[in-house]
Amino acid sequence: MTPFFKTSASQTSVGRRSLLVSAAFVALAGHGQAQAQAQIDQPAPAFSVTGADGKTVTLDSLKGKTVVLEWTNHDCPYVKKHYGSGNIPSLQKEAAAKGVVWLQVISSAPGQQGHVDGPTALKLNEQRGAAPAQTLLDPTGQMGKAYGAQTSPHLFIINPQGQLVYKGGIDSIATAKVEDIAKAEPYVKVALTELAAGKKVSQASTRPYGCSIKYAS
Template identity: 75%
Template sequence: MKHLQRRLLLVSALFAATAATGFAQAQAQLDQAAPAFSARGADGKAVDLASFKGKTVVLEWTNHDCPYVKKHYNSGNIPTLQKDAAAKGVVWLQVISSAPGEQGFVEGAQAAELNSKRGAAPNNTLLDPSGQLGKLYGAQTTPHIYIVSPEGQLVYKGGIDSIATNKVEDLARAEPYVKLALAEVAAGRKPNPANTKPYGCSVKYAKS
């Protein structure tokens, strides 16, 4: 029995190591296929990245209680970006990777209510309480933005703009990385810069 238990422990350890290696390799890399996923939307329906092939997709990690997120929503900056993107056929998906009991965790109905109050206009809000999707993409902060091209490649990842503060007055003089990146993709060009430093609150993953 002890021998069997040792073998089971060894197999479990090997599986965990293999899974960790595969996970690291799967993280989002620029100019490569964006990692595939299927996640639950705030409306309870599954959202599959593959279903948006042929469209530009924005993934926005968010946490409504984060001061940096509040800066971009209360000022109207992110809602305006979302509406402009929608007018151009871009799919904008919020992602909430806050774990239950952590700052920013919400259920679907609350996510929808928050967006309504803030005048936000994402196509959907993906609920990721396990943090699986966030870790797949390597999301570090809220906000943290990823842009997937119509061909399914990751073409931008990083900050929403160039000034890493939670002060609304800094918006006017910041370089709007995401706005510029979307314009480049729409014109059939690669964003430049394509990889910028994200800033904000840390993503509130489940404590291990």
């Protein structure tokens, strides 16, 4: 019996390619879901990370406090801009005076730019006049990837209820020029001020800028 429809070799090949493309899209979608980043107004990803002083810091232990997470890399020109000018150290000190817990996070993998051990991290902060509550060492990148941290600096703010209320850049001008700090909209400073006043953060998600985080490959 003659079949109603006969598939040619070329049609079969096209069909196989279509299936492969579809499968690829499904795989990418699944990967994207697995790597979902921290979301605004949702509980911030939990963490338990060793600090530069050897003590373990957990998000649970900070419940009831406003927490700032600052991803950093001391060799990055954008980080040098904000530390050399005194901008980030000033923000850290202002935050501490208001009871805010400011945590630096270093997610550079061993052998990559920005990777340091605990004593070196503490020495760098002393030299720069920095005043974070603690510096967290994340050489595996587990914490950084949980938050979707992309650059140094990249900042996140968690409210006292443990929800993420800000993620993005430190300010609005994405350059390594110190003179641009005064002209920029200070996103993080504004967010902390609004949060302290009991207001919703007006710009909860902005574009981060800086050096890409040197995660382990």
